[in-house]
Amino acid sequence: MADTGKRQRVDQDGADVPAAPKISVQEAMPQYYAKLFPCQHLAKWLAYGNDSKHAQADAHFFNRREFCFTLPGDIFVRYQAFKDAAALQEAIQRRCPAKIDIGPVYSASPADRHKFGAAFQPVERELVFDIDLTDYDDVRTCGSGGHICARCWPLMAVAVKIIDQGLREEFGFQHILWVYSGRRGVHCWVCDPSARQLPDEARGAIANWFAVYKGHEEGKAKIGLVGTTKHPAVERAAGILREAWVETILPAQRLLEDGPACEALLRYLPDEGLVAAVREQWKKDSRKRNMTADVNISRWRSLEAVVKAKIGEEKKSKGAANYKALAPLERCLDEIVLAHAYPRLDMEVSKKMNHLLKAPFCVHPATGKVCVPLEPPAVDAFDPDAVPTVGSLLGELQAAAAAREAEGGDAKPPSEPWRETAMAEAVASFERCLLAGLAGANREELAQRTRVAVAVGQMGVDF
Amino acid sequence: MEAHKLRNPNKEDSELLVKLNALKAKHMKGALVPSSASASTKEEEARADLISHYVLRLAYCRTAELRKWFLAQECEMFRLKFSKYEAAEHEAFLAVHAPQYKAVDSAEFESVRDDVYKVMHSCLESKDIIQRTMAAPHFYKVAWTRVPELVSQRRVLLRRGFAYVSREALAPLVVAEFRASVSKGLSDMARRWRQMFPAEEEQRLQPLVASLANRSLVADYSGVATKYGDVSAASLQQLSARHFPLCMGHLMTQLHAEKHLRHGGRQQLGLFLKGIGLPMEEALLFWRSEFAPRTPNDQFDKQYAYNIRHNYGREGKRTDYTAHKCTTIVCFSGGPGDHHGCPYRRLDETQLRQALGRLKCEDRKIEEAVAKAREGHYQLACASAFEGIHRVPEMDVGVSAPLQYYTESRRIHAEREATAAQGAGAAAAGAGAGAAAGTGPGAAGAGAGGSGAGDAAMEAAPAGGATPGAPTPPQRGLKRGPEGAPLGSTPGAGR
Ligand SMILES: [Zn+2]
Numbered sequence: 001m002a003d004t005g006k007r008q009r010v011d012q013d014g015a016d017v018p019a020a021p022k023i024s025v026q027e028a029m030p031q032y033y034a035k036l037f038p039c040q041h042l043a044k045w046l047a048y049g050n051d052s053k054h055a056q057a058d059a060h061f062f063n064r065r066e067f068c069f070t071l072p073g074d075i076f077v078r079y080q081a082f083k084d085a086a087a088l089q090e091a092i093q094r095r096c097p098a099k100i101d102i103g104p105v106y107s108a109s110p111a112d113r114h115k116f117g118a119a120f121q122p123v124e125r126e127l128v129f130d131i132d133l134t135d136y137d138d139v140r141t142c143g144s145g146g147h148i149c150a151r152c153w154p155l156m157a158v159a160v161k162i163i164d165q166g167l168r169e170e171f172g173f174q175h176i177l178w179v180y181s182g183r184r185g186v187h188c189w190v191c192d193p194s195a196r197q198l199p200d201e202a203r204g205a206i207a208n209w210f211a212v213y214k215g216h217e218e219g220k221a222k223i224g225l226v227g228t229t230k231h232p233a234v235e236r237a238a239g240i241l242r243e244a245w246v247e248t249i250l251p252a253q254r255l256l257e258d259g260p261a262c263e264a265l266l267r268y269l270p271d272e273g274l275v276a277a278v279r280e281q282w283k284k285d286s287r288k289r290n291m292t293a294d295v296n297i298s299r300w301r302s303l304e305a306v307v308k309a310k311i312g313e314e315k316k317s318k319g320a321a322n323y324k325a326l327a328p329l330e331r332c333l334d335e336i337v338l339a340h341a342y343p344r345l346d347m348e349v350s351k352k353m354n355h356l357l358k359a360p361f362c363v364h365p366a367t368g369k370v371c372v373p374l375e376p377p378a379v380d381a382f383d384p385d386a387v388p389t390v391g392s393l394l395g396e397l398q399a400a401a402a403a404r405e406a407e408g409g410d411a412k413p414p415s416e417p418w419r420e421t422a423m424a425e426a427v428a429s430f431e432r433c434l435l436a437g438l439a440g441a442n443r444e445e446l447a448q449r450t451r452v453a454v455a456v457g458q459m460g461v462d463f
Numbered sequence: 464m465e466a467h468k469l470r471n472p473n474k475e476d477s478e479l480l481v482k483l484n485a486l487k488a489k490h491m492k493g494a495l496v497p498s499s500a501s502a503s504t505k506e507e508e509a510r511a512d513l514i515s516h517y518v519l520r521l522a523y524c525r526t527a528e529l530r531k532w533f534l535a536q537e538c539e540m541f542r543l544k545f546s547k548y549e550a551a552e553h554e555a556f557l558a559v560h561a562p563q564y565k566a567v568d569s570a571e572f573e574s575v576r577d578d579v580y581k582v583m584h585s586c587l588e589s590k591d592i593i594q595r596t597m598a599a600p601h602f603y604k605v606a607w608t609r610v611p612e613l614v615s616q617r618r619v620l621l622r623r624g625f626a627y628v629s630r631e632a633l634a635p636l637v638v639a640e641f642r643a644s645v646s647k648g649l650s651d652m653a654r655r656w657r658q659m660f661p662a663e664e665e666q667r668l669q670p671l672v673a674s675l676a677n678r679s680l681v682a683d684y685s686g687v688a689t690k691y692g693d694v695s696a697a698s699l700q701q702l703s704a705r706h707f708p709l710c711m712g713h714l715m716t717q718l719h720a721e722k723h724l725r726h727g728g729r730q731q732l733g734l735f736l737k738g739i740g741l742p743m744e745e746a747l748l749f750w751r752s753e754f755a756p757r758t759p760n761d762q763f764d765k766q767y768a769y770n771i772r773h774n775y776g777r778e779g780k781r782t783d784y785t786a787h788k789c790t791t792i793v794c795f796s797g798g799p800g801d802h803h804g805c806p807y808r809r810l811d812e813t814q815l816r817q818a819l820g821r822l823k824c825e826d827r828k829i830e831e832a833v834a835k836a837r838e839g840h841y842q843l844a845c846a847s848a849f850e851g852i853h854r855v856p857e858m859d860v861g862v863s864a865p866l867q868y869y870t871e872s873r874r875i876h877a878e879r880e881a882t883a884a885q886g887a888g889a890a891a892a893g894a895g896a897g898a899a900a901g902t903g904p905g906a907a908g909a910g911a912g913g914s915g916a917g918d919a920a921m922e923a924a925p926a927g928g929a930t931p932g933a934p935t936p937p938q939r940g941l942k943r944g945p946e947g948a949p950l951g952s953t954p955g956a957g958r
Contacts, residue, residue, distance in 0.1 A: 116695070116698075117697035117748075118694070119693055168623075170622065171621060172622075172624025173624075198608065204611075205614040205615040208614070208615040209617055226585070227585065229581050229585050230581070231586075232582065234585070
């Protein structure tokens, strides 16, 4: 991230937004934290019901959570702890961090960690995932590094769908929050009580479960497909990918137009003869090509047809029992799709309880974009260039104030000023995706504690 | 009854089984009967096996080391036997010992049959195995967190948090359960042995049992006792009050009061702290804070830090020094400003009574200890004090080293905690809270160290009491680093 810390001008080119003074993201942050940051909602989430009057609510629970502030100049202040939402809000406004990370809940308040030595340990933490488009640089043709656009978003969209569905259907999790990271990726927070309590070993196991893409080797993605039958979880992902492949990814990324991407893709075909046959077919197609069809899709269809014809031919000549020769052929189409579009997770983030991850509703210091929630069913339609920025939100605040002024200035602004901006929709989404479902889970978790406490009480043990 | 082959006709396993049988035959009359034996013989075999298991439990329950060894042997034996069990025996065993493994009935199996088949295929299982498994499917449903290895390698079918595990894949899980249950049984038995056996029984059985155990293993306390991982600078005062023998507790008290300790005392206490598993960094932290403010930081670094690192083998000859045993400590005689050596020898009777009184030793035992010290039996005096402080009838082995005193104390405490925790867990399950009772993979493995559940309880104790005070003072630990650095960095106070 070469341009981190550089002051980027907040774009103010929207014609309907009144001319706000041009200020940098960093200069805008005090106002953002004072009026736009939904701190109460964030704290509500992280308290998991322990802010309630319930007999088993642990009033110190929130205070054992680590926050890490990144102050301007990339100064990290770790082990921040706050007793409640108000204390968090106060500190955020006072220190105005460029970024806020959320860490685990520890056995004691992070502020007291020195007192406890080795007894100070992380005890619970959401299961998190981090998917970043920079990890797709070898398969995206529209840009690289910090770049993101509508053409590469389909890669993120399909990743969200695959991981979300796997977490729900395979692992049985329900309380899952997806967030746009503000720049070139997405974050996922799994908040079920059972997910928060997973030991590192189980976190590693989940990360490995989803790690079908295992990095690169000799210019090809390592996709651990063997034999001819895929594991049902991989098959499920492949089903989602095959559909997205022809509908969005292939045309958006133009992977089969002549060029290095196309050459790289053809290397996944198991033998040179097949590559030659595909090229031959494409040449034939170009003579009689229907100009309205996307060339990437028509080329893909031809490639599929050539591979399938070859499989039929092999089966006929050598018999279906010739499993060893057929397997690479039968796998290669899926391998191409998985290699180019299967979610590429940052494994380390998921494996350890004590990894930090940027909080939702942070503002990306380079882009000014707010880390807003993403709803998996609507992820295809999500436009990373249309998310609210600190500049656009401040503009909306001014517009609302101006409107009130024009009507005589009698109306009062709402106590939470963000309700008059696009932040209201982002917060509503946060409530829909996470808080609404968590309310019941929190009650159940506290009730569980009551049952245990009652049982222990009945023991009458005097230790 | 029809003869059946070992499901897993692995040569090494078979040889091992023979060896174990021989070993068992040496101790006991009963050996495993060939599996072609008649039903009544089999029953007899099972009975003999059960008796031998319990007699051996009795023999091996008495110290942590013996328990650990016994546990390993029994688990290996169990693994081999479990692999020969037949379907009905599996079901019966699981129903009793591991009800959390739910057998998947045929209707449910049909709904996952195709996917189970695909999983086996995708793992390149052999045609034979797939065919056999699918012809007579015996699958169990377990929380996925119980099978992290299978999940990690995608070798299992997952549906809504449950893993469908074949009987073959189940064996290692059941062994883990068995291990936990034997481990708990051993701890219980050790406790009961000490508490319940009448004196005459004790006299009758004690030599027999002791000789059984001594044939294989004698505990050695010259090494370290680091199995309790909660030892840190912060926990030392509390550990000292509960678990340290008087020779070490006395040094802790003097150090704290005088903010200083002379060389002999520093060595005696320092090596002991190392022995109980205090990491070097924590040791430096502890001594530095105890010596402050009398010794400023820079003076501490110059005069004392070297010696601490030296004891940990990080300086000079890089020898790994071990803690002193009683025989060494008793011989220490220092001047008036020295506090090391054996307090039962060095303190006068009034001081000794006061010191033991502070440790809440029973009055009767204080007098016993003072009397024994007067006669010059310092180690016996220490054992009396142990009994009086821990409220145990008789310390079976006597005190031979401070580390042993500490380990025994921790073990007793951990067992009491475990009993309380297990009772609580059982009651919780009864109240319909079974789902939460240890679904993590740690739950199965926790029993490994004889009193594992107790260890966990111990470690949880300081954390539970660590509810933080009200408002947090602003933390000013500023640290610079490249973008992204905090994401990877582990907390400084953790390991
Ligand atoms: Zn792009």
